[in-house]
Amino acid sequence: MSIRYGLLALLDYGPKYGSQLRAEFESRTGATWPLNIGQVYTTLSRLERDALIEPAGERDGKQQRYRITENGRRELADWYRQPVDRSHPSRDELAIKLAMAVGTEGVDVGAIIQAQRHHTLKAMQDYTRLKAQALADGGPESGEEMAWLLVLEQLIFSAEAEARWLDHCESRLMRLAARRPARPRTGTQPDDTGAAHDAHDEHHVHDDEHAHDDEHAHHRITGGTTA
Amino acid sequence: MTSPTAASGAAPILELRGLGRVHGSGVTTVHALRDIDLTVSAGEFVAVMGPSGSGKSTLLTLAGGLDNASSGQVLIEGTDLGTLNKSQLAKIRRTSIGYVFQDYNLIPALTAAENIALPRELDGISARAARKEALAALEEINLTEVANRFPDEMSGGQRQRVAIARALVGDRRLVLSDEPTGALDSETGEAVLALLRKRCDEGAAGVMVTHESRYAAWADRVVFLRDGTMVDQTVSPTAESLLASEVKR
Ligand SMILES: Nc1ncnc2c1ncn2[C@@H]1O[C@H](COP(=O)(O)OP(=O)(O)O)[C@@H](O)[C@H]1O
Ligand SMILES: [Mg+2]
Numbered sequence: 001m002s003i004r005y006g007l008l009a010l011l012d013y014g015p016k017y018g019s020q021l022r023a024e025f026e027s028r029t030g031a032t033w034p035l036n037i038g039q040v041y042t043t044l045s046r047l048e049r050d051a052l053i054e055p056a057g058e059r060d061g062k063q064q065r066y067r068i069t070e071n072g073r074r075e076l077a078d079w080y081r082q083p084v085d086r087s088h089p090s091r092d093e094l095a096i097k098l099a100m101a102v103g104t105e106g107v108d109v110g111a112i113i114q115a116q117r118h119h120t121l122k123a124m125q126d127y128t129r130l131k132a133q134a135l136a137d138g139g140p141e142s143g144e145e146m147a148w149l150l151v152l153e154q155l156i157f158s159a160e161a162e163a164r165w166l167d168h169c170e171s172r173l174m175r176l177a178a179r180r181p182a183r184p185r186t187g188t189q190p191d192d193t194g195a196a197h198d199a200h201d202e203h204h205v206h207d208d209e210h211a212h213d214d215e216h217a218h219h220r221i222t223g224g225t226t227a
Numbered sequence: 228m229t230s231p232t233a234a235s236g237a238a239p240i241l242e243l244r245g246l247g248r249v250h251g252s253g254v255t256t257v258h259a260l261r262d263i264d265l266t267v268s269a270g271e272f273v274a275v276m277g278p279s280g281s282g283k284s285t286l287l288t289l290a291g292g293l294d295n296a297s298s299g300q301v302l303i304e305g306t307d308l309g310t311l312n313k314s315q316l317a318k319i320r321r322t323s324i325g326y327v328f329q330d331y332n333l334i335p336a337l338t339a340a341e342n343i344a345l346p347r348e349l350d351g352i353s354a355r356a357a358r359k360e361a362l363a364a365l366e367e368i369n370l371t372e373v374a375n376r377f378p379d380e381m382s383g384g385q386r387q388r389v390a391i392a393r394a395l396v397g398d399r400r401l402v403l404s405d406e407p408t409g410a411l412d413s414e415t416g417e418a419v420l421a422l423l424r425k426r427c428d429e430g431a432a433g434v435m436v437t438h439e440s441r442y443a444a445w446a447d448r449v450v451f452l453r454d455g456t457m458v459d460q461t462v463s464p465t466a467e468s469l470l471a472s473e474v475k476r
Contacts, residue, residue, distance in 0.1 A: 114451070114459055121276075122461050124444035132424070132445075156441060163440035171278060 003035065003043050005079045008052060008072055015056035015067040018044055030130075030148040032155070047072070094162070098169060109173055117166050124159045127152055237268035238304075240401050240432035241290055245299035248285050248455075259285040260455045262299070267434055269400070272427035274443035275436045277452030283436040284329060284405055286452070290434060291326050291403045292316050303401060321349055325394030327404035329436075331386045333378040333393075339385075340365065340374040343393045350397060364392035368422065383410035391419055395426055402426055402433045408442050420445040 003025075010016065010024050018040045025035055044066060047053045052072035056065040068076070094116060101107045131152050140146040246263040249256060260282045267273050275283050288294040289301055292308045301308045303323055308316060320326075333342045343361035348354055365371050368388045373381050381389065387410045394402055402423065408416035416439075424445050427433040435446065443449050451459040 117451070118459055118461060121440055121443060121449050124440055125446070125449070125461065128441075128444040132421070135421075156444065160439075160441045167278070167438075 002033075003039060004047065005076065007040070007043055008047065008068060008076045008079075011053055011066060011068040012073065012076055015065045017060075017063050017065050019063070027144050028147040029151050032151055102173065110170065113166050113170050113173075117163060120159050120163050120166070124156055124163070127156045127159070131156065237270050239266045239268050239302075240304055241265070241267040241434065242302040243286070243290060243299065244302070246286070246289060246296055246301065247298035248282075248289060248294065249297040258455050260289070263457055265450065265457070267401075267432040269430050269432055270427060271448065272424060272433040272435070272446045274446035274449045275434060275452060276438060276440070276443050276449055278438075281452040282455040283452055285455070287326075287403050287405050287434065287436055290401075291324050292320050293326070321346055322397070323400050325397075325399035325402040325431075327387075327390050327394045327402075327407045329405040329409065331378075331390040333386055333390060335378050338375050338377055339370070339381065339389045342378070342389060343396055346393065347397050360396050361392070364396045365389075367395075368392055368418070384412065384415055387411060388415070388419065391422065395422065400431055402431050404433070404435045406436055406438070408437065408439065416442060 006025050007021050010021050016024075018037060021044075022035050022037055022040045044053065048055070048066070050071075052069055052075055053066045054069055056067040097112065098109065101109045101112055131149065134140060134145065134149045134152060140149050243263050243265040246260060246265075247258070248260040249258055251257055263286060265273070265286075275286060277283050285294070289296050292301065292303075296309070303319060306319065308319070311319065333339075334345070337345065340358060340361040343364055344354070344357035347357035347360055352360075362371065362374060365374055368391065370385060370388055370392070373385050373389065378386055378389075387407065391404070391407055394404065404423065407419055407423070411419060420442050423433055423435060427447075433446075435442075437443050449461045450457055
């Protein structure tokens with residue numbers, strides 16, 4: 001979804017080739033969510049199918065320039081106007097992990113929380129160093145540099161929220177620990193309502209791709225720029 | 228990389244060895260800190276995180292020579308604080324250590340500039356030179372307008388920044404700060420962290436207590452305390468990124 005509108009937004013500045021779009025998307029987001037050129041072309045052909053963009057001029061060998069259409073402009077304006085939907089949150093692997101771990105015998109929830117906190121803090125340290133670089137020498141000058149700083153800070157604030165949530169889980173669990181006996185792992189409890197969950201899973205299939213992206217974003221950014 | 232190497236090779240400024248602190252006795256015994264080993268080198272900035280009551284302030288007051296350990300040692304630039312008499316300890320606290328208290332600890336009867344200048348005057352530099360330094364420190368934190376105000380004429384955030392300026396004047400090799408961002412909004416808090424970070428990049432050793440991960444993330448290393456014990460720490464990123472760049476080549 002966001003790639004589609006991201007490319008549309010870039011085309012709003014003027015006609016571009018796929019390779020240019022890819023480069024500009026990445027410089028604005030600091031290669032946080034790198035695109036492969038295949039993704040760009042797939043998205044472009046869908047945008048063309050939906051009449052949101054059209055070829056601009058003749059094909060230049062393998063390359064084709066595209067421009068945004070009136071429909072495309074309208075769709076882009078709608079996107080800017082509407083808030084990003086948060087009412088159908090994507091599955092969060094960490095939340096699922098803690099939900100499974102809590103009360104399960106032989107699983108040390110405290111250790112899971114600390115391992116995650118360590119990892120999350122580490123990622124925040126890396127983002128913060130990149131941020132300090134972005135702020136050095138008077139801070140961002142171009143729109144692209146500003147965009148990159150905003151994206152970095154989004155990563156920092158999200159990680160902070162996660163760290164705070166982990167702190168909260170830990171203190172809540174510590175208070176609860178004394179009162180609740182652990183649930184045995186191999187018990188005689190009836191099976192869960194699997195069917196309903198499966199239906200839900202299907203609905204969110206594409207979310208997993210995003211989750212996967214996020215998981216690797218950190219390594220991509222920091223691997224590329226900090227060393 | 229913005230921060231120069233703080234990893235291996237740099238001189239240790241602060242060393243905690245098997246450090247412990249016990250309050251009370253018998254059934255009321257509280258182990259505020261147990262068997263802490265921690266070395267902070269020149270150029271290194273360490274954040275200490277942990278829930279309330281986990282021993283963060285205790286660790287800092289011991290490191291700053293403001294309290295006596297029940298066991299173990301505190302070494303500052305190689306000197307064991309336990310071997311010093313009162314006046315030697317006072318001198319080391321004044322000349323080597325900048326301390327930002329959780330509750331600012333400004334002297335109510337002195338203006339902001341006088342509060343900042345006081346430790347320098349005690350060091351023996353002239354009142355004029357000390358005032359000049361104080362004003363420069365206030366300028367660095369964008370707070371020249373409060374120079375002649377008394378603590379009760381400043382906002383909490385201003386008082387906190389003055390306390391930080393006081394800890395940073397002079398050439399203190401060890402900067403200890405306890406929740407230095409407590410009363411600050413997000414942007415001012417960040418400016419304070421940038422200041423502490425800069426001081427460490429210039430060669431000081433820094434230890435900061437905080438419960439906010441966004442601020443801890445400015446440090447080279449994050450140490451986690453639970454019930455007085457160090458349960459975990461992140462590896463200094465400088466060391467890690469050195470490794471990473473080696474792998475790449
Ligand atoms: N003077 C004291 N007498 C008794 N107990 C104390 C004293 N100072 C600290 N403690 C106890 O030591 C523990 C650690 O305190 P502290 O270092 O202030 O924690 P933090 O700064 O992490 O909140 C707490 O349990 C606290 O109650
Ligand atoms: Mg405290």
